[in-house]
Amino acid sequence: xxxNIIYIFCALFMQNIIAQKPQTPTPSEIYFKIEKLNVLASxxxxxxxxxxxxxxxxxxxxxxxxxxxxxLSLTRGNGGQNLISNELxxxxxxxxxxxxxxxxxxxxxxxxxxxxxxxGFSKHPKEAFEKWDKDLLLKQMVYMIRKEQPxxxxxxxxxxxxxxTHGHHTASAQxxxxxxxxxxDKNYKDLSQENAEIWQPKRLFFNVSxxxxxxxxxxxxxxxxxxxxxxxxxxxxxxxxNNQEIxxxxxxxxxxxxxxxxxxxxxxxxxVELLDGDALKSSKLFEGVDTSWNRIKGGSNIQPLVTQLIxxxxxxxxSKSITLLTKxxxxxxxxxDTIWKARKQSxxxxxxxxxxxxxxxxxxxEPYTTPNQSVDVKVEVAxxxxxxxxxxxxxxxxxxxxxxxxxxNQEVYYDxxxxxxxxxxxxxxxFIDTFNDFKNQFNATKKxxxxxxxxxxxxxxxxxxxxxxxxxVKGEIYKPFxxxxxxxxxxxxxxxxxxxxxxxxxEIVTDNYSDENLKxxxxxxxxxxxxxxxxxxxxxxxxxNNSLIINKNFLNDTYKAHFKQNVNNxxxxxxxxxxxxxxxxxYTKPSETKxxxxxxxxxxxxxxxxxxxxxxxxxxxxxxxxxxVDFINLETVKADELSKYETIIVGIRAFNTESSLKTKNKLxxxxxxxxxxxxxxYQTNGNLQTDEIAPYKLTxxxxxxxxxxxxxxxxxxxxxxxxxxxxxxxENFKNWVQxxxxxxxxxxxxxxxxxxxxxxxxxxxxxxxxxIAKHGKGHYIYTGLSFFRQLPxxxxxxxxxxxxxxxxxxx
Numbered sequence: 001x002x003x004n005i006i007y008i009f010c011a012l013f014m015q016n017i018i019a020q021k022p023q024t025p026t027p028s029e030i031y032f033k034i035e036k037l038n039v040l041a042s043x044x045x046x047x048x049x050x051x052x053x054x055x056x057x058x059x060x061x062x063x064x065x066x067x068x069x070x071x072l073s074l075t076r077g078n079g080g081q082n083l084i085s086n087e088l089x090x091x092x093x094x095x096x097x098x099x100x101x102x103x104x105x106x107x108x109x110x111x112x113x114x115x116x117x118x119x120g121f122s123k124h125p126k127e128a129f130e131k132w133d134k135d136l137l138l139k140q141m142v143y144m145i146r147k148e149q150p151x152x153x154x155x156x157x158x159x160x161x162x163x164x165t166h167g168h169h170t171a172s173a174q175x176x177x178x179x180x181x182x183x184x185d186k187n188y189k190d191l192s193q194e195n196a197e198i199w200q201p202k203r204l205f206f207n208v209s210x211x212x213x214x215x216x217x218x219x220x221x222x223x224x225x226x227x228x229x230x231x232x233x234x235x236x237x238x239x240x241x242n243n244q245e246i247x248x249x250x251x252x253x254x255x256x257x258x259x260x261x262x263x264x265x266x267x268x269x270x271x272v273e274l275l276d277g278d279a280l281k282s283s284k285l286f287e288g289v290d291t292s293w294n295r296i297k298g299g300s301n302i303q304p305l306v307t308q309l310i311x312x313x314x315x316x317x318x319s320k321s322i323t324l325l326t327k328x329x330x331x332x333x334x335x336x337d338t339i340w341k342a343r344k345q346s347x348x349x350x351x352x353x354x355x356x357x358x359x360x361x362x363x364x365x366e367p368y369t370t371p372n373q374s375v376d377v378k379v380e381v382a383x384x385x386x387x388x389x390x391x392x393x394x395x396x397x398x399x400x401x402x403x404x405x406x407x408x409n410q411e412v413y414y415d416x417x418x419x420x421x422x423x424x425x426x427x428x429x430x431f432i433d434t435f436n437d438f439k440n441q442f443n444a445t446k447k448x449x450x451x452x453x454x455x456x457x458x459x460x461x462x463x464x465x466x467x468x469x470x471x472x473v474k475g476e477i478y479k480p481f482x483x484x485x486x487x488x489x490x491x492x493x494x495x496x497x498x499x500x501x502x503x504x505x506x507e508i509v510t511d512n513y514s515d516e517n518l519k520x521x522x523x524x525x526x527x528x529x530x531x532x533x534x535x536x537x538x539x540x541x542x543x544x545n546n547s548l549i550i551n552k553n554f555l556n557d558t559y560k561a562h563f564k565q566n567v568n569n570x571x572x573x574x575x576x577x578x579x580x581x582x583x584x585x586x587y588t589k590p591s592e593t594k595x596x597x598x599x600x601x602x603x604x605x606x607x608x609x610x611x612x613x614x615x616x617x618x619x620x621x622x623x624x625x626x627x628x629v630d631f632i633n634l635e636t637v638k639a640d641e642l643s644k645y646e647t648i649i650v651g652i653r654a655f656n657t658e659s660s661l662k663t664k665n666k667l668x669x670x671x672x673x674x675x676x677x678x679x680x681x682y683q684t685n686g687n688l689q690t691d692e693i694a695p696y697k698l699t700x701x702x703x704x705x706x707x708x709x710x711x712x713x714x715x716x717x718x719x720x721x722x723x724x725x726x727x728x729x730x731e732n733f734k735n736w737v738q739x740x741x742x743x744x745x746x747x748x749x750x751x752x753x754x755x756x757x758x759x760x761x762x763x764x765x766x767x768x769x770x771x772i773a774k775h776g777k778g779h780y781i782y783t784g785l786s787f788f789r790q791l792p793x794x795x796x797x798x799x800x801x802x803x804x805x806x807x808x809x810x811x
Contacts, residue, residue: 019466019478019583022361024384027315028238030354034313034321037328037347038306040299040340041067041291042149044201045109046141046176047156048168049118050077050096051254054156054207055107056247057270060232062108063243065286068343069109070148073100074137074172079118079738083258083657084579086615088789090587091577092256093118094429098582099253107250112441114140120738121706122167123760125174132171136191138182140438141175143190145183146199147442149339151289153180154205154272158212165212173206180204180276192439202289203277207270227271228283244268255581258656258687298335302328302344318355319385325352326455349459357384359412360461362396362448363468368482370514371423377465380414381450383407390453396465397421398447427482428574429587480583486514487539489522489561490573491593492547495794496554497624499600503551506593508561510546511574512539520565522548527558539563554595561591596794600626602725604807609645611661613654613681616788621799627806634660642671647806650680652788655693662690669695673776675810679802682743682784694752695775698782701746703766705758708736712758713765719755721772721804728804732797737789744768744784751775752782777811 025033043061047053053071061069078093087095097113104111114137122128145153157165159173182188184200208227210219235242244264251261274280280287293299293306305328314320329348335341353360359382369375377396383389391405397419405413430437444462451460465481492507512518523534533550540546563570572588608629610619619629632648642648648671655661672678672695683693685700693700712733714722722728733740740758745768754767770783783805790798 019480021476021478022359024357024359025354027318028240030318030351031310031313031315032236032238033347033351033354034306034310036066037344037351038293038303038310039066039291040293040295040344041065041286041289042151043067043069043285044145044148044150044153045069045071045156045207046074046153046172047071048074048116048166048172049080050075050100051257051259052156052169052172053103054209054270055103055250056232056244056268057154057207057230057272058109059107059243059247059250060230060234060270061285063236063239063246064232064234067151067286067291070112070144070150071100071104071109072112072114072141072144074114074116074175075118075168076113077118077257079120080257081614081653082256083614083653084256086617087577090589091575094577094585094587095256095579095582096254097429098585099256102253102582103250106253107246112144113438115438116168118168121704121742123706123763124163124167125171126162126167127706128167128171134171134175138175138178139189139191141179142183142188143192143439145179145201146190146197147339149199150201151291152203152205152277152285153201154207155275156207158206159275161212177204177275201277203280203285204275205272205285206275207272209271224271227273228280228285230270230272230283230285231267232270233266233268253581255579296335296338296340299340302331302335305331319357319387321355322352322385322387323455325355326457329457329459349461352454352459353461355385356387356389356454358382358389358452359384360450360463361466361468362450362463363466363478364481365467365469366481367467367479368484368513369421370484370486371425372420373515374418374420377417377419378414378468379417379450380412381407381452382410382412384410387454391450392453392458393449393451395447395449395451397425421483423485425483426485426588427480427586428484429577429585480585482584482586484513484574484586485570485572485588486568487512487518487563487565487570488572488574488588489563489570489591490575491559491561491591493593493620493624495594495596495621495624495792497596497598497600497621497794497799498554499598502553504554504595506550506552506554506559506595508548508550510537510539510548510563511544512541512546513574515541517541518563518565520563520568523562523564524550525560525562526555532559537563556595556597558592558594561593594794596796598625598796598799602807603627603803604725605646607645608806609642609648611648611650611654611658613651613657613683616652616681617792618649618651618788618802621791622806625799625803634658634664637664637667639667639670642667642676643674645671645676647677647679647808649806650678652681653683655680655683655688655690656686657689659689661693665690665692669775669780672778672780675777677779677781677806677808677810679781679783679805681787682741684743694773694782695780696749696751696773697747698745698749698752698771699747700743700784701768703744703746703768704742704784705740705744705760705766705769707760708738708740709734710740710758710760712756714756715754715767719772721755721801721808724804724809725807726800726804728801732801734797735795736786736798737793737795739786739789741769741784741786745771745782748782749773772808779808779810781805781808 061067076093077096155173157169157173159177210216213219248261248263293303361380389407391403396417449460467479467481471477488511498504518539573591576586578584608627609632751773752771755770757765757767759765773780
C-alpha cells in the first residue's frame with residue numbers, strides 16, 4: 001500500500017517565526033552575522049522525525065562553521081505519542097512541526113519536510129517503504145539537494161542497520177545515500193517541471209552517537225578510529241553562549257516529546273563517519289570547498305568589501321556600516337542569479353535593518369477575520385539611526401500603496417490600511433500531498449511588504465500580519481493573525497456509543513467567526529448523503545460554542561453535519577491548536593462522527609476512578625458506555641477515598657508524568673489488596689517517577705507490535721478475562737489502527753500471568769502485552785495494548801476486551 005498523505009504547509013510556511021515584537025539584535029550579535037556574510041558554505045542534515053535532529057551539530061554548523069544549514073525531516077511526527085496533552089494524529093503533527101520551527105529559530109537552521117506520513121513505529125525500512133512511495137520521496141530529496149546545493153550532507157541515522165532501529169530512521173538514511181549521487185545524474189528526473197541544475201555534494205556523513213552503541217559506557221570503549229571527531233564545545237564570545245547552551249535551548253523546544261535538555265560547558269566531542277565523497281585530511285567538514293566569495297562568478301568584487309565591513313565595524317554605532325552594506329547589496333545585485341546571490345542579498349538586507357535599528361511592524365487588533373470583512377491593518381516603521389530612510393511603499397494583502405515618506409533619526413511612521421480577504425487567503429495549516437506544495441517550501445509568499453529606500457537602494461521587507469494587543473498581566477502580546485471560515489460546525493464527539501434500542505444524544509457545536517448574524521439550515525447526512533435531520537437556526541455574530549442536542553435513534557453509520565447559509569455550505573470544523581510554547585494554529589477537518597452500536601446491558605460495575613497521565617480520550621468512551629468516571633486528584637486523594645471505586649484505571653504514561661505516584665503508588669497497591677482492580681495502561685521505561693509501578697516486579701521494555709493485524713494466541717482460553725462478560729476471540733483484534741501495542745513488559749514476577757502472545761513478522765512471540773496478577777483480594781493489571789487509540793476510534797472488539805478487564809471479578 002502506498003500512502004503519500006502528509007503535512008505540507010502552504011499558507012503559513014513563510015510565517016514560521018515565533019509571534020513576537022520585532023527584535024533588534026545587539027551590536028555583538030550584528031557583528032556575528034556580518035562575519036557569517038563572509039562564508040559561503042552549505043550543509044544539509046537529514047532524519048525522519050521532529051526531535052531526531054542533533055541540535056548540537058546543527059548549532060555547530062550554523063555558528064562555528066557559519067554554514068547555511070537545512071534540516072530535512074521526512075515526517076511531521078504525527079504518528080508519535082504526546083506528553084503535554086491527549087492530542088494525537090493531525091494535532092500532534094502541527095504541534096511538533098511548530099516545535100521544529102521554534103528549534104530552528106534558536107539554532108540557526110532552516111526547516112524542510114518531505115511528504116512522508118508518520119504512520120507510527122516501524123521495525124524495518126521495508127515496512128516504511130510499503131507505506132511510503134519510495135520513488136517519490138527519493139525524487140523529492142534529489143530535488144531538495146539540487147535546489148539547496150549543500151556542500152555536505154549529514155545523516156542522523158545509519159543506512160546499514162536494518163531492523164535494529166525505527167524503520168523510518170533507517171529509511172531516511174537509505175534515501176539520503178541514494179540521493180547523494182543521483183543529484184548529480186543529469187539523466188535522473190526529480191519530478192520538477194523545470195530544468196533543475198544538477199548538483200554533487202562534496203561529502204556524505206553519518207552522525208555517530210552513543211545511543212547507537214546502547215550506552216555511553218559502550219561507546220567510550222568502542223573503536224572510533226574510523227570516525228571524525230568534532231569538538232563542539234565552542235564558546236561564542238559575541239553571543240555570550242557556548243554551542244551546547246544554544247543547542248539545549250533548541251532541543252528543549254520539543255516539549256510534546258518531553259525532550260527538555262540541560263546545557264553543558266567545556267570540551268565535548270561529536271563524531272561523524274564519512275560515507276561517500278572526498279576523503280578528509282582534517283576534522284574540517286568543508287575541507288576542499290571554496291567557502292569564500294570566489295566560489296561564484298564575480299564574487300571577487302564582493303570579498304574585499306565584506307573584509308572592509310568587518311574591519312571597520314563600530315560596536316558603539318552599527319549604523320556607520322549602512323553605507324558600505326548598501327554598496328555590497330548593489331554589487332551582489334550585479335552578480336548572475338545563483339542560490340548564493342539570493343542568500344547573501346537576504347543576509348545583507350537583514351543587516352541593514354539591524355544596523356539602522358529599524359522597527360518594522362504590520363499588526364491588527366483582531367485575532368482573526370473572515371472572508372469579505374474589512375480589517376484595519378496598522379503599519380509602523382521606526383528609524384533609530386542617523387541614516388535617512390525613505391518609506392517608498394506598503395503592500396498589504398498584495399495591494400500596493402505608494403508612501404514616499406522620509407524618516408530621520410528617531411522618527412516614527414504609522415498608518416492604517418483597510419483590506420479584505422477572500423476564501424483563497426485562509427491561513428489554515430494544510431495537509432496535502434502534491435509535489436508543487438512540497439516545492440512551495442522553497443518559495444517565499446510575499447503578500448505583506450514594507451518597501452524602503454536606503455542610499456538609493458530599494459529594499460523590500462516581507463512581514464506577517466500579527467495580532468497585537470495588551471494583556472493586563474503579561475503586557476504586550478503578539479500572536480499570529482488568521483483568516484478563518486465564517487462558520488465552524490462539529491460534533492462534540494468523534495464517536496458515540498449507542499445500543500440502538502433507544503435514542504442517542506448527539507451534540508452539534510457551531511462557531512460563528514463573522515461579525516454578522518447568520519440564518520441557515522443545520523442538517524445531518526449519513527454516509528449515503530441522505531439527510532436524516534434538519535433545523536433552521538440563527539448563529540449570532542461572533543458567538544462560539546453554540547450547542548444543539550439531537551435525540552434520535554441513529555443507526556450504525558458515519559454522519560456529517562452541515563450549516564447551509566445562502567450559497568455557502570459549511571461542513572468543516574475549525575480546529576485550533578494552541579499552546580504557550582508555539583504560535584496558535586488552526587486546521588479544518590470534516591465535521592463527522594461515527595455511531596457505534598454496543599450492548600451496554602452487560603455492565604455490572606458502575607464507579608470507575610481514572611488517573612490521568614499524558615492524556616487520552618478513554619474516559620469519555622467509558623462514560624458513553626455507561627460507567628460513572630471520576631478523575632482522581634493524586635495530590636489530595638486519601639486511601640479511604642479509593643474504596644468507593646470498583647476499578648481504577650491508570651492513564652498512559654501516568655508513572656512518567658505524575659510525581660505524586662512516587663508515594664501514592666502504595667495507595668494503589670493497598671486498594672488492590674483490599675479487593676479493587678487496577679488497570680495500568682502503557683508506561684515508557686524512561687524517566688519513571690518510581691521503579692515500583694506494581695506490587696510485584698514489573699520491568700517495562702521497548703517491545704511493541706507494530707502490525708495492528710498481528711495474530712494473537714491465547715495462553716489459556718478459559719481465563720475469565722477472555723470470557724466474561726464478552727467472549728474474546730481473534731475477531732476482537734481486527735480493524736485496529738496504527739499498532740497493536742507498545743512498551744510491553746519484558747520481565748515480570750511469577751504472580752503476573754500473561755493472557756496471550758503475538759509477534760510481528762519474522763520475530764519471536766512476546767507475551768508482555770497483557771498481564772494480570774492477583775494481589776490480596778484484587779487484581780493488578782498491566783497492558784501495553786494501544787487501547788488509547790482503539791477505543792476513541794470506535795473499535796468495539798478492543799472495547800469488549802477493555803470492559804472485561806474492568807469487570808474482572810475480585811474476591
